[in-house]
Amino acid sequence: MLVTSYADTEQAGSATEAIDLPAYLARIGYTGRLEPTADVLHALVRCHMASIPFEAIDVMLGYGVDLDPAAIDRKMLDNRRGGYCFEHASLLRRALHAIGFSLEQHLARVWIFDPLDGPAPPASHASLKVEADGRLWLVDVGFGGFMPNEPLAWKPDEAQHKPYGTFRLTETRDGYMLESWHDNAWAPMYEILDFHWQPVDFEIANHYVATHPQSLFKQQLMIARTHNHARHTLSNNRFKTAFVDGGEQTTDLDAQALARTLEDTFGLPVTPDWQPLIEHLAAGD
Known part of the structure; x- marks a missing residue:
């Protein structure tokens, strides 16, 4: 059984987990059942990605990104903005908690732009591992134009043919690599690090991505x-x-x-x- 947040210190139902669920569901246009099943998870992901864009305009403008849940909800729900991975992961994570899903949030190293035999890139991406119908799923609504609009089954070494591509997870020394089939070969996307993360780790990663001059979102x-x-x-x-x-x-x-x-x-x-x-x-x- 998965924990219900990314740290034991952050309990489901706490102030940091609060979300106006009806407002979120209205934002993504979802009117279906609310129960922690795989069908509901798939439907929520499709609605989320069709309704809330991936964008980091605030980073380019030098405004930074505030990961306080109230700030995320004000931006993405009230002001109808999009966001990047940390914001999307927070929003969906808290909505899934409210519905009753068990899940974990992880940091990942993005390898799309770096050779595997070179220095490791920073852990600068957030994704979710969600339990539904007795199975684990990789859920990622905040990786721009690279991910399918439905969860991936957490089945290492199994190719999964999805809208917008074919994907698989492979085990690594530090966790799991997500790969996509590109130009007749498997290409690395990001490595999910198998670690018990604390909220401060996401704050530090977010600060790097939002402010460092070498961040792709600054350029x-x-x-x-x-x-x-x-x-x-x-x-x-x-x-x-x-x-x-x-x-x-x-x-x-x-x-x-x-x-x-x-x-x-x-x-x-x-x-x-x-x-x-x-x-x-x-x-x-």
């Missing part, structure tokens, strides 16, 4: 929203739609189109302080 705008039929992504001003059947459309956006896409496609409330960043990205500077 590049990355936004994603995944529906059952298509995934929309934005990399700086390059807008791409990848259809679940394999087709793709890519367009470079000017400032006006970029602002409109942020609002219409990703559902983000563009504010005047975003305009200099939008013009900068559209110009390709």
